[in-house]
Amino acid sequence: MTEKDLVKGCIREDRECQKEVFRRYAGKMLTVCRRYARHEMEAEDILQDAFIQVFDKVHTFQFRGSFEGWVRRIVVNTALKTFQKSAYKKEQIGIENYPDNPVAPMVFSNLGEADLLNLVAGLPDGYRVVFNLYAIEGYSHKEIAELLGIGESTSRSQLVKARKMLQSRVLELQKVASF
Amino acid sequence: MAKIVRIGQQKRPLANQDIMKPNHPTDRIFREKLGDLPADPPMHLWEGIERRRTPAHRARLLARRYWVAGLLLFLLVGGGLLWGLKNNASDLVSQPLIVSTPVAKSENPVSNNAQTTDTPKSAAEAVTPATDAPEGGRLNEKKDAPTSRAPFFSTKAAREKAGSGANENQTVKTGDHSIFSQKNTKSVHADKSAIEATGVPVAAISEAQKMEMRLDIPARLGVHSAGVTTSDLSKPMVSPLTMAPEVVAKKRSPRLGCPEIEKGKKFNIYLDAIVAPEYARRTLEARSPDHVGYLKARETTEKSRFAASGGLRLSILTKSGLAFRTGLIYSQISEKFDYHIGNAQQITITPIQLPDGTVIMDTTIVFGDRFITTYNRLHLLDIPLIAGYELGYEKWTFSLNGGAFFNFLFRQKGKFLSPDLTPVSFSSGDAGAYPAFRDHVGVSFFGSLSINYALTDKIKWVVEPQFRYFPQSFTRNDYLLDQRYLTAGVNLGLRVQL
Numbered sequence: 001m002t003e004k005d006l007v008k009g010c011i012r013e014d015r016e017c018q019k020e021v022f023r024r025y026a027g028k029m030l031t032v033c034r035r036y037a038r039h040e041m042e043a044e045d046i047l048q049d050a051f052i053q054v055f056d057k058v059h060t061f062q063f064r065g066s067f068e069g070w071v072r073r074i075v076v077n078t079a080l081k082t083f084q085k086s087a088y089k090k091e092q093i094g095i096e097n098y099p100d101n102p103v104a105p106m107v108f109s110n111l112g113e114a115d116l117l118n119l120v121a122g123l124p125d126g127y128r129v130v131f132n133l134y135a136i137e138g139y140s141h142k143e144i145a146e147l148l149g150i151g152e153s154t155s156r157s158q159l160v161k162a163r164k165m166l167q168s169r170v171l172e173l174q175k176v177a178s179f
Numbered sequence: 180m181a182k183i184v185r186i187g188q189q190k191r192p193l194a195n196q197d198i199m200k201p202n203h204p205t206d207r208i209f210r211e212k213l214g215d216l217p218a219d220p221p222m223h224l225w226e227g228i229e230r231r232r233t234p235a236h237r238a239r240l241l242a243r244r245y246w247v248a249g250l251l252l253f254l255l256v257g258g259g260l261l262w263g264l265k266n267n268a269s270d271l272v273s274q275p276l277i278v279s280t281p282v283a284k285s286e287n288p289v290s291n292n293a294q295t296t297d298t299p300k301s302a303a304e305a306v307t308p309a310t311d312a313p314e315g316g317r318l319n320e321k322k323d324a325p326t327s328r329a330p331f332f333s334t335k336a337a338r339e340k341a342g343s344g345a346n347e348n349q350t351v352k353t354g355d356h357s358i359f360s361q362k363n364t365k366s367v368h369a370d371k372s373a374i375e376a377t378g379v380p381v382a383a384i385s386e387a388q389k390m391e392m393r394l395d396i397p398a399r400l401g402v403h404s405a406g407v408t409t410s411d412l413s414k415p416m417v418s419p420l421t422m423a424p425e426v427v428a429k430k431r432s433p434r435l436g437c438p439e440i441e442k443g444k445k446f447n448i449y450l451d452a453i454v455a456p457e458y459a460r461r462t463l464e465a466r467s468p469d470h471v472g473y474l475k476a477r478e479t480t481e482k483s484r485f486a487a488s489g490g491l492r493l494s495i496l497t498k499s500g501l502a503f504r505t506g507l508i509y510s511q512i513s514e515k516f517d518y519h520i521g522n523a524q525q526i527t528i529t530p531i532q533l534p535d536g537t538v539i540m541d542t543t544i545v546f547g548d549r550f551i552t553t554y555n556r557l558h559l560l561d562i563p564l565i566a567g568y569e570l571g572y573e574k575w576t577f578s579l580n581g582g583a584f585f586n587f588l589f590r591q592k593g594k595f596l597s598p599d600l601t602p603v604s605f606s607s608g609d610a611g612a613y614p615a616f617r618d619h620v621g622v623s624f625f626g627s628l629s630i631n632y633a634l635t636d637k638i639k640w641v642v643e644p645q646f647r648y649f650p651q652s653f654t655r656n657d658y659l660l661d662q663r664y665l666t667a668g669v670n671l672g673l674r675v676q677l
Contacts (some may be wrong), residue, residue: 113212
């Protein structure tokens with residue numbers, strides 16, 4: 001079945017088409033959810049909520065651009081709604097708490113996907129969301145500011161803090177590994 | 180809305196700051212490894228999705244998706260049905276039961292008690308007791324004797340008197356009714372079936388038969404004869420069985436048509452008292468792309484609760500079916516604002532007395548989340564100006580209405596998030612509150628299909644599905660978001676004719 005047929009079937013509330021859409025895209029979208037969630041259960045909740053939104057709003061898809069990109073956008077928006085906006089503004093952790101020793105990027109490339117996911121999951125909510133949106137989804141700070149209702153400068157500072165925290169966590173991992 | 184940038188593909192130009200600063204290597208690694216990470220589809224979650232998307236949920240979705248089309252279809256079908264019924268009603272118009280026939284007036288009216296000059300023999304022959312009407316009701320012709328059939332007498336005395344003489348022309352009055360009896364009238368055998376049948380079209384009965392019917396019926400009814408008038412054939416017979424054709428037609432075949440207006444009046448006036456449970460659909464739009472985030476924050480923290488309206492309406496209904504309505508309508512829209520402030524702790528200190536008399540203070544600290552919950556209310560007072568078209572069918576009345584509501588009072592009170600995402604109060608009565616809303620919401624457009632059922636002659640039950648669209652935003656032009664409404668509900672109430 002082509003993507004167009006699947007979408008039309010979903011608009012008609014055809015259960016088989018909806019199940020096929022879920023089968024095709026849920027795996028990738030779960031990975032997206034894991035990056036935003038604090039733990040696996042939260043990721044699954046976000047995924048469920050997101051696909052309910054997908055099926056409820058599929059009639060608004062105008063067959064412009066990729067359907068996967070449209071689904072991903074809904075998943076990201078659903079993930080963002082999980083967190084209160086205050087999380088982005090009122091993070092208590094300051095830059096000064098982390099050492100200013102930049103870690104070589106190769107250190108990250110030596111880590112597996114699961115480790116990287118765990119590192120991202122360990123970030124505070126605000127850092128994690130901004131890091132995901134900027135570093136992985138590719139949004140600009142201006143777009144992130146609009147999405148989250150924060151200022152551009154807040155978005156930039158959250159990103160910097162996120163990177164520093166990731167570096168710090170990697171250093172800790174290395175120390176543990178060396179033991 | 181931001182577009183997703185695929186890994187390895189630049190689908191949009193980078194912002195200036197991003198161009199100047201190269202891709203951070205850390206970001207690149209995370210993006211390459213986690214961006215499109217495949218995973219097995221978690222099919223165990225599919226059942227959860229199926230459970231939550233119940234048939235009721237799907238039905239609600241379809242209703243929300245197609246409600247405008249549904250409402251338009253409903254109004255179109257309702258209007259078409261009314262129009263079709265009205266046009267088809269002409270097939271149902273019936274013939275009158277009894278022909279309105281002319282009655283001849285005699286120059287020599289003969290009363291019940293006196294005045295026939297028939298010979299006894301002819302009178303005897305002619306007498307027909309009222310309780311024993313002759314079959315077919317014959318008129319015997321006597322050329323020689325100035326006899327005439329003294330038609331119908333209900334008393335013996337009257338019968339005897341009828342034999343005492345005869346006038347050439349006699350009419351027998353039966354109460355208010357006159358029957359023509361003409362000299363030298365040939366006897367005519369009335370068609371019994373024609374007399375007994377009701378609703379026989381006029382064209383199927385000959386003139387002679389009509390005459391017999393006129394003569395026969397009072398006898399069958401036992402009606403007293405009084406006198407006979409002749410010769411004025413243009414005057415209609417008045418008989419208890421004769422009804423105005425339009426009355427007969429209505430009684431035999433009710434049809435959809437223009438409403439009945441009281442005699443002597445050009446229009447009827449009604450007073451409607453109505454209340455309506457409603458659903459209010461709110462639309463929020465950011466006036467600038469920079470405020471999309473704020474829009475989402477408000478959408479997340481506010482939910483629609485209920486809406487309702489009620490009021491009094493005066494209707495003027497004309498004979499042509501056109502109706503004009505005005506009045507005073509109060510409406511309310513209620514929404515709920517839920518906002519998570521953050522973590523909070525609640526400390527409770529309870530004094531406890533020990534057995535030895537010592538009092539200690541037991542301190543309990545409860546950690547939890549703190550929310551603000553407020554029920555926001557929007558109040559409107561409007562004057563409607565509505566035109567409608569009404570049709571009646573027996574006890575039912577249907578009308579299609581459309582018009583405008585003119586708002587002259589708009590009050591609001593509650594809380595929402597300000598553009599800097601902190602909860603603030605809005606209130607029309609407080610100069611210090613956040614100034615988001617207008618003083619008036621302007622004109623709104625109204626449409627409805629009213630179905631009324633007559634409980635009595637003057638009182639009708641009203642059921643009226645309706646909708647109302649507010650084209651103007653409820654918020655001021657200098658506020659970041661455009662907030663509009665569309666309400667739909669069912670008016671329920673009573674209509675009293677004044």
